[in-house]
Amino acid sequence: MNLMNPNDPLDLSVEPLRPADHTGLLHSWLSTPRARFWGMVDHSPAQVRAYLDAVAASEHENGRIGLRDGVPLVYVETYDPARLLPAGVLHPEPGDLGMHLLIAPPDGPTEHGLTAAVLAGVVRWCFENRGAARIVVEPDERNSAVLAKNAAAGFRVLRTVELPEGSGTKRAVLSICTRADFAASPLGDRRQRKELRGGAGADDATAERAHLGAPVAPTSHLRADVAERAHRHLIAKALAELSHERVLAPEALGDDRFALAVPGTDVRYEFRARVLPLEHWLVDPASIRRLEDGAPTALDVQTLVLEQQEPLGIPDELLSTYLEELASTFAARCATLDEARRGERPSAEGLLTADLPDVEAAMTEGHPGFLANNGRIGFSLPDYRAYAPEQGRRTRLQWVAVHAGRSTLSLGKGLDEAAHARWSLSSEERDSFADRLAGRGLDPSDYHLLPLHPWQAEHRLPITFAPDIARGDLVPLGSGGDEMQPQQSLRTFFNRTRSGAPYVKVALAIQNMGFLRGLSPQYMRDTPAINDWLAALVDGDPEFAGGGFRVLRERAALGYTGDIYHRTPTTNPHRKMLAALWRESPVPLLEPGERAFTMAALLHRDHDGTALASTMIRASVLSAEGWVEQYLRAYLRPLVHALLAHDVVVMPHGENLILRVREQQVVGAFLKDIGEEMAVLGHRPLPVAMERVRAVVPGQDKALSIFTDVFDGVLRHLAGILDADGLLPADHFWRVVAGVLDGYEADHPDLARGIAGDVDLRAGTFAHSCLNRLQLRNTLQMVDLGDQASSLLFAGDMANPVARTSVPA
Template sequence: MNLVPLDLDRDLELLHAWVTHPRSHFWGLQGADPQRVRAEYERIAADPHHHAWLGLDDDGTPLFLAETYDPAHSELAEHYPVRPGDLGMHVLVAPPTRQRSGVTSAVMRAVMDFCFAQPGVDRVVVEPDVRNEAIARKNAEVGFVEERHVTLRDKVARLSFCTRTAYAMSAPHLQPAAIAYAHRRLIAKAIAEFSHERLIEPIAEGTGRYRVGDLAFTARRYALNHWVVDADSLTGPLDALDFIAGLRETLGIPEKLLGTYLEEISATLAGTAWKVTHRRESAAELVHADFQTIEAAMTEGHPGFVANNGRIGFGLQDHEAFAPEAGRPVRLRWVAVRKDESLFVTAGDEREHYLAELGEPTLARYERQLRGHGLDPDDYRYLPVHPWQWEHKVTVTFAPDVARRSIVPLDEGPDRYRAQQSIRTFFNVDRPERHYVKTAIAVQNMGFLRGLSPKYMQATPPINEWVRQLVDGDEELRACGFGVLRELASIGYTGDAYHRTGTPGAYTKMLAALWRESPVPRLAAGERLATMASLLHRDRDGNALVSALIAASGRSAAEWVAAYFRAYLRPIVHCLLRHDLAFMPHGENLILVLENHVPRRVFMKDIGEEVAVMNDQPLPAEVERIRIDVTDEIKELALFTDVFDGFLRHLAGILASDGVLPEREFWALAGDCVRAHAKDHPELTGRLDLLRPTFKHSCLNRLQLRNTLQMVDLTDQAGSLIFAGELENPIAVFG
């Protein structure tokens, strides 16, 4: 939101409608004609100690009126000892044209941010009418404390104060209603996913009604043992932490790791509460939203993991500054690192890479900084650092390296970025054609500390180039429009004591980054982007974005889903059968290209860490690390587990629950896609049995519950799998 000076020539009609609306009776202008309203605000405009502001929503729509004033030059000066740094404030939210929950809270935050951004302001003062209970609650929510009642010229008012620290500590998302919403949703997800993985077994109590312990609820069961639990139907003790702690032995959580897992659950609850408090986009609005608005609006995290939003290490201010849902622009910090104590890999020229990403003026400035320290710029290269990582790790964990000028602090970069769902990957909002930047960050999230290994990443650009050549050279993949976003360059610092010990670990993954292609330059006219994770998104009112997209497209649900399968499922099947090539194609790793709200093609990303070749084909030496030796049954799980169970079961459940597309038809369309590929490629017949009746049930939460600190060994991911029986293959069942 943004505040701009009120312009009476431009805003009078709108202002008059707002201040005379019946909901604005405490504003004191009921029945006023436009001339009286103009006179009132001309008086304010003429007063150097009083200012009126028009508040705009993120899309520029007028949303609220705010006034700020100096209490020392107001009627309040007679009622309390005004302190230097006091600022008076009034706020009026526009009468609603439609129901949008959370608007008033968001406006209050925007106005308070604006007030405390004024030079010298330490305390905000308000004096609402004592009868206005609604605004009193909103004031308390952001940290105001009522001092006493005072009699003013036109009302009896609650004289209230909010200090800068009280506002910073107010945590408006940690309120009973928001956290109750989060508990309810997380318990529903926990029941659904733990039941899916056969860790618990709900007891049926009637048609669609079940019980787990003291909790009763309504649920629907679909293919792949997929449960859709109606969160609003839950009755019983609704505390997610107690629910999971009570199941510790059943879930197999090691006693010594229970606290860590509960911390991730608590952080997930806090994240949900924050999102429901601050994110207001409806599914209908997101249908037409831009790429980054959709990215920031995602509320769920990974669809399968229960503890999926941990971010252990982030504080409240870190969350508001760096979490993707906060949507705030971030400028990365840059350091210079000695070339002989670092690794840099790219297919092109190193200096040209930095010129393209930083620009000549910034690069020249960094070189001058190095010379100012008496250092030779030719001895250094440049590494982007997450601001959190700089503050919490580089200046402490690598203090000796900074002191001896192996790491040289420079400045923030010129471009603003937005954090993506993976929290450590950033999209350039100022120059969208420039690369994503992925940085190391020592935050624990969903079973991993989110570091990057410099030595491991040496192979990342060659691997990406090899995959790109394979994809571009395959006629079928070209016909599907399937593309990969290459990770083109990587850098990492290796001159520290942690690397010198020769022992790999979290400390050898704290100073590294890579650059990935942006999809923006590859868009044609009429195309737009959306993370595939958005297909599983429901807004705070429960409306699904995918259902809204289908409705807006003008296509039948079956036509829409068939187009999606051709863009997503068919290329995955082809890579598996033709090349024994497997990706990790979950929602956050795919970017959809939409045309008229219909998926036309996809981009795969996170290639370096997530791709595997499962045969003995010749590979360049630097690409060899992606080869794994597995059975055909495990190869098939690249489709059954990663695609069917990992993503499509959730999508099928949403469409079926919404009455948009029956699950039988959904899976029949998936089967049609697989069979059509087989018909078009008879030479691949018998490579794998994708129509087998059942497949092994590989479980994600069981991995995290077993070891929430590191749920899999990245050097042997297949060997880390945990199975729980078998699942029926839905394209065989509904074939």
């Protein structure tokens, strides 16, 4: 096998297409299976000749044959997209040049890197010899190999479009590449790429945001009509969740009417609501009125919080920070409402066939319980448009080489450094980054490759870690090739270029929902081993398999520890700014006919108020009761088994579960994000490296992992949605939950109260743990991640909706 570096210029000569001379050659190329996406595999030589004659005669197309050492290697077509693409597909710009590429089939051993080198050479030729300012391509969406190569050359996907092809159409991935895109890409010419020392990552990130474009009026979404809807929605949530947590105490007026007074004033809020089991408030947003001296006034969620500061218990020194997080949450709500007005947000009906990343981008609510759930302090408006999950944009991570002797790389079972590199990076990225290091006289084997969020690369890498770059412990490498989409967790990315490639979770030093979103290299050192342990436990227990329950392992963790901040006497946020995790993707694990999406989607209502869960139930063949029971068998029952049979608890909120769905029914689930949110609550033997996850607690505290995280954190909201939509009354919903617990107890009578016999999930009450109270108390750090249990806040006891005394025998 010959090795070829795609960054080294390929010596190609180019000659014009001559149909009479080239028909036989191109027919032999086009008739091979590898050229099937050209749609001419079955064409005769005469048909190929007619096609080439049309290209040669066209004023808007051009064909070329590229030769290496006089031997034909590639056929290149260029065209005017404004003339040949259907109207409305592309917004044309001066200097646009369309391009099609066909590489000769190999007549011997495959040359590693040849396709990448040819693509790089042709892109360079289009810019330098054809005068292109922007290259346009539209490959078939099924052509994953070409899509990956295009990404490595800097092409950015705009959208998927329907284009005419032969007698039918094709779904094409419309993509563009500018000179700057190509120069910054893994296949870009190092002669064009400027030196990346001390902040090229920032330059690339700025170019990425600039490409997205800004609306003519960047704050056009902040209009009075949109703002009124956003304020009304957030105030309804504030009244509901803060009343649920018993922070606010509205007065019942009768006939489902309530009033909330502002202490020491003549201001009161009036609204209609129903209170369901678990003190879940269904507040009617349209009914909310703010009255001052009896006269209606404008609604403003920040004003409500300021007026209720004393009962909310927000410290004076943190009030402005919480109000800023509310402002950011309000702004995000306005943005999605304005997009919906323009027809740019998907409906619940449209999500019935959407894939995982499209469903992820459709979510707008954030955490269902927290009021200020989209704080994102540190993001500018362009940052929001580029990186907010609900914007659904693709971006490219920035990469930095970190000296192996000043960093920690932890790998799970079956993964060595070479396998990790193949899993986490494309071949073009690996070759390019090795070439960039070697070009500076550095040995690539002395470094690990660390991805960074583009925001982190711009704001933190060249400033906070400037001395580390100067001494060569950190070497900025610029943009990766794969296009990535941010997920609901904000700092986790889904790979849109390479199907099945891992999720990447990176550090992000912005303030969001009670934390600075860093990653601790020290804490993550044991993460792959913890994931392997839990995955083995799940895989080895038939109860989990019966429910279609699996673990998405975090198989690799890398953190930089060579900075000055790791030498200070006490821990600090700066120690958590350069780190990453790689987690398995669910896509390769799906069965035929299945799709996957985040469980948070079950609590999603679209801009018209239509719930996805309700829409799925109506589209399925199951009754509402049957649908909920099947969902609970995939979600609740495995979590109950983990607790009762193994003393294992996780953080199973909506973002941490990926559901497997077939025919609009939940048939299984993947658990993810285990490293920081898993505990063993008993004395079972553990590897020494895992002792940090042990937390021996009494039975009533063990049960809170179900009561608080599942019943209160997820099922309460789903029950409210189905009740409000008239599909399943809430008390009936909880009878279904009780029935699933009864089924588990019947199948495992020896485990009904756990290993130690001290867990009672059917107790009459449980301690009411409150989430907003944590954020209101300290919006900078809600809990101590090293001792989460002692950080919790409670508001008395809550009646258990599945208590034995309330469930008929």
